[in-house]
Amino acid sequence: MIYREAGQFKTSYGADQMIFPILQDRIFVILAVVAAYLVPLIANEYWLQAVLIPFLILSLAAIGLNLLTGYAGQLSLGTGGFMAVGGYMTYKITTAFPDLNVLIAVLLAGLIAALVGLVFGIPSLRIKGFYLAVATLAAQFFILWLFNKVGWFVNYSPSGTITAPPRTLLGIMVTGPEATAPVRYLIVLTFLAFFALAAKNLVRGRIGRSWMAIRDMDIAAEIIGIRPYQTKLLAFAISSFYCGVAGGLYVFCYLGSAETEAFDIALSFSVLFMIIIGGLGSILGSILGAAFITMVPIFLTNAPPLIGLSMPIDLQKHIEVMLFGSLIVFFLIVEPRGIARLWQIAKEKFRLWPFPY
Amino acid sequence: MTQKARQIGDTLLKVEGVSLTFGGVKALTDVSFEIREHEVLAIIGPNGAGKSSMLNVINGFYHPQEGAITYKGETRKQMRPYAAAKSGIARTFQNIALFKGMSTLDNIMTGRLLKMHCNFLLQALYLGPAREEELRHRASVEHIIDFLEIQSIRRTPVGRLPYGLQKRVELGRALAAEPDLLLLDEPMAGMNVEEKEDMCRFILDVNDEFGTTIALIEHDMSVVMDISDRVVVLDYGRKIADGSPDEVRANPEVIEAYLGIRHN
Amino acid sequence: MEILYAFFVAPFVDMASDPIFFSEVVIGGVLTGIMYSLVALGFVLIFKASGVFNFSQGVMVLFAALTLVGLMEHGVPVWLALILTVMVMIALAFAVEWIMLRRLVNQEEIVLFMSTIGLSFVLQGFGETVWGSNVKLLDVGIPNESFEVGGILLNEFDLFAAASGALMVTVLAVFFHYTRMGRALRAVADDHQAALAVGIPLKTIWIMVWSVAGMVGLVAGIMWGAKSGVQFSLSLIALKALPVLILGGFTSVPGAIVGGLIIGVGEKIAEIYWGPLVGGAIENWFAYMLALVFLLFRPQGLFGEKIIERV
Structure with a gap:
């Protein structure tokens, strides 16, 4: 009954083009964002560090991949590689210029990741679909190998590990071992909020439409005057920028220190899972999918002890993997268009409730 | 015949000696015709006559092996679809190509x-x-x-x-592209009578109100004869007739092609 | 100049100066290549017959090998264990069709692809839950003696692997091209609904190809497992089969073989002659880079059909 749009008349195209044309949605979103900023007041260290921070960072990466795969239709399995570029480049930049604001270093690293993405996007001009997906694996493996083999990237540290140095922002420690979880949480949240909005703006305008046109029917898109090369390459660049920024935050605000294993193919797959489960071609879906994929393993790990079941650790690990796989299959069968679609259906229902028509 | 206020002007697009082959298959052989400003031109012919291929050549999707196309005074052998779209050619497709x-x-x-x-x-x-x-x-x-x-x-x-x-x-x-030349590939295929009437009205209105030049492919002869100013007939990749609807209707070769009298 | 010499001249000088070692490298590459081909073959079968890009093929290899080893560890004789494993793989095909595929008919490719990734998690978890995750030795009694031909060291086991790979490919190629079932399979790959409409039993076909792919996986599993032990890393060779597929084309049985050989030989040679120059371990990415460069020149693969686009 509360969720009604009756009586809200749009009198300009501007009003009709808003992201949330319905008043209740706007209120809900504003409340949700405010609530997200208040979370550190109630959440403990464990929740922030082990659940929420990785969730937010991976949401950002998922948005990046969704721009490329969900909107522009170019399947990529190289997300981990592009995130690694962000992580390692942030490290290089901030150790080379210690006085530079570390957040700017993250953004610059994102730009470098965008360039790398551009290079690995070139094959998309000739190849499509799964062929392209395999080509992006080249990015994944080559980039990690490079960071492993070339000492310059890790400042010749013998262990090959990069460690986030302590950096401050407005006098507050934001990275390094001294930085508290709430501070890091707020930084990551701000990044996500800003870039999620930017992504939404991109996809509802000219660029988003040309991406979707290429995705839905590339030949027709070309004939109505969309240049496929530029459009696809832009998608690769912007997507990799998002992944790069997420990678920088992953090292500096979440892991603290990392080796290339942190960015291996498993990471690429889990980000891909996020957007499939969440919903291809949906910004909100990317975030919901990231929530699902980060929360489920935590739930599966904690659930058996809760109901008084105890079993050997490795057995539990195997069962966890199995359940995770089953859940994914289950989800794909129930709603191949993802959680975002379920959310939309629920909203439609709620709009009419309690009257059936 | 509808009464039209607009004036048919000079040549907008000229196709000269275009031949197109795929491997050994000849889709078009030495086809020449022209499209004049503000007119409605129909391209007709039996299935497989090369009509769609002709449109694909005009908007740069297929690149003919021979011949040239002059559009707005500029002659070229082929162009990219993007360039065609930019210079004001828009089209629809036989099998709907929406996103x-x-x-x-x-x-x-x-x-x-x-x-x-x-x-x-x-x-x-x-x-x-x-x-x-x-x-x-x-x-x-x-x-x-x-x-x-x-x-x-x-x-x-x-x-x-x-x-x-x-x-x-x-x-x-x-239409959103505000084209100078609009190519319609079987705009009425698979429609019932009412839908066809609507579509005809839209096409004539576009032509009338915006002065858009239209080249269309259609199978429904009554529609073609009603709305077009000129008709080009293709058969087996060759042009066999070109003229006003009445002229074309009287052309013996056209009758032969449509009634399926044996070739040679 | 020196660096140019090191990259473009020295490796070839090395090859020429020790031809026996070089031919051993090539043979080693061929044998690894056959292994890749066997995995790729499973992919091709399923892709050809159902249009599903089956990511779980690698895990199916692991699962088959695990089942076989597990049974043998429990004292089951080899021949019985083999039969039982084949039955398990067929049962798996039934289960996959029942639980997954029939509910995903006509979904988008990417959804089917993702579901097979989910399946690979399930299989891996299931296999390790039942059989444990420690490295196991597999010995099914394939002869393993080394001998010399013209100064080149050869191994009976490797030859056996090569022969069984070749046999398998021949049988499958004949099956696809000359039997009624093969034609039905190709029809299904083209269009699920259209195939159903002309009365091809979709379900039977799917169960069949998944069973066959399972058996191909078993053969690959036996070969790899006997060589390097049955362990989780077996499933990672699945990823190596992807560039093989690209080289050969997703739908070509001979392509899978030729692609596998090219990748196998190429990466061995690159690793041994060029690897040391850039710090080694280039086997990790060389195959993908090779495939990528190759794609730029021939997007449809070696044996894929040329794509003609029309509107």
Whole structure:
């Protein structure tokens, strides 16, 4: 009954083009964002560090991949590689210029990741679909190998590990071992909020439409005057920028220190899972999918002890993997268009409730 | 015959000696004709006569091995689809080629993409010029939506629309580009009588109101004879007739092609 | 100049100066290549017959090998264990069709692809839950003696692997091209609904190809497992089969073989002659880079059909 749009008349195209044309949605979103900023007041260290921070960072990466795969239709399995570029480049930049604001270093690293993405996007001009997906694996493996083999990237540290140095922002420690979880949480949240909005703006305008046109029917898109090369390459660049920024935050605000294993193919797959489960071609879906994929393993790990079941650790690990796989299959069968679609259906229902028509 | 206020002008596009082959198959052989400004030209012929291939050549999707095309005074052997679109050629397709994942509104908005120029940074922020540009084009797209009477399906994903409406949306997308030359590939295929009448009306209105030059492929002879100023007939990749509807109707070769009298 | 010499001249000088070692490298590459081909073959079968890009093929290899080893560890004789494993793989095909595929008919490719990734998690978890995750030795009694031909060291086991790979490919190629079932399979790959409409039993076909792919996986599993032990890393060779597929084309049985050989030989040679120059371990990415460069020149693969686009 509360969720009604009756009586809200749009009198300009501007009003009709808003992201949330319905008043209740706007209120809900504003409340949700405010609530997200208040979370550190109630959440403990464990929740922030082990659940929420990785969730937010991976949401950002998922948005990046969704721009490329969900909107522009170019399947990529190289997300981990592009995130690694962000992580390692942030490290290089901030150790080379210690006085530079570390957040700017993250953004610059994102730009470098965008360039790398551009290079690995070139094959998309000739190849499509799964062929392209395999080509992006080249990015994944080559980039990690490079960071492993070339000492310059890790400042010749013998262990090959990069460690986030302590950096401050407005006098507050934001990275390094001294930085508290709430501070890091707020930084990551701000990044996500800003870039999620930017992504939404991109996809509802000219660029988003040309991406979707290429995705839905590339030949027709070309004939109505969309240049496929530029459009696809832009998608690769912007997507990799998002992944790069997420990678920088992953090292500096979440892991603290990392080796290339942190960015291996498993990471690429889990980000891909996020957007499939969440919903291809949906910004909100990317975030919901990231929530699902980060929360489920935590739930599966904690659930058996809760109901008084105890079993050997490795057995539990195997069962966890199995359940995770089953859940994914289950989800794909129930709603191949993802959680975002379920959310939309629920909203439609709620709009009419309690009257059936 | 409808009475038309507009004046048929000079040659807009001239096809000269175009031949197109795929491997050993000859799709078009030495075809020449011209399209004049503001006219409605119909290209007819039996199945496989090379009509669609002809349109594909005109808007740069196929590259003919021989011959040249002169458009707006500029002669070229071939062009990229992008360049064709930019110089004002828009088209619809025989098998609807809409973007199925997008709404009607978004589909028609893609027709305006060539006229939108804001860079992605401004768009990401949805500030000033980007917002203003978006709204300006939205307004002109709404004009087309009104013209085609599809207001009620504005937000519907086109994949869910019935065939006839999809054809209409596709026309909308082509119109959104404000083309000088509009190519329609069987705009009335698979429609019932009412839908056909609607479509005819839209085509004539476009031609009348905006002065758009139209080249269309159609199988329904009564429609062709009704709405076109001139007719070009293709058979087995060759042009066998070219002239006013009445002339073409009387042409013995055309009759032969349509009645299926044996060749040679 | 020196660096140019090191990259473009020295490796070839090395090859020429020790031809026996070089031919051993090539043979080693061929044998690894056959292994890749066997895995790729499973992919091709399923892709050809159902249009599903089956990511779980690698895990199916692991699962088959695990089942076989597990049974043998429990004292089951080899021949019985083999039969039982084949039955398990057929049962798996039934289960996959029942639980997954029939509910995903006509979904988008990417959804089917993702579901097979989910399946690979399930299989891996299931296999390790039942059989444990420690490295196991597999010995099914394939002869393993080394001998010399013209100064080149050869191994009976490797030859056996090569022969069984070749046999398998021949049988499958004949099956696809000359039998009624093969034609039905190709029809299904083209269009699920159209195939149903002309009365091809979709379900039977799917169960069949998944069973066959399972058996191909078993053969690959036996070969790899006997060589390097049955362990989780077996499933990672699946990823190596992807560039093989690209080289050969997704739908070509001979392509899978030729692609596997090219990748196998190429990466061995690159690793041994060029690897040391850039710090080694280039086997990790060389195959993908090779495939990528190759794609730029021939997007449809070696044996894929040329794509003609029309509107």
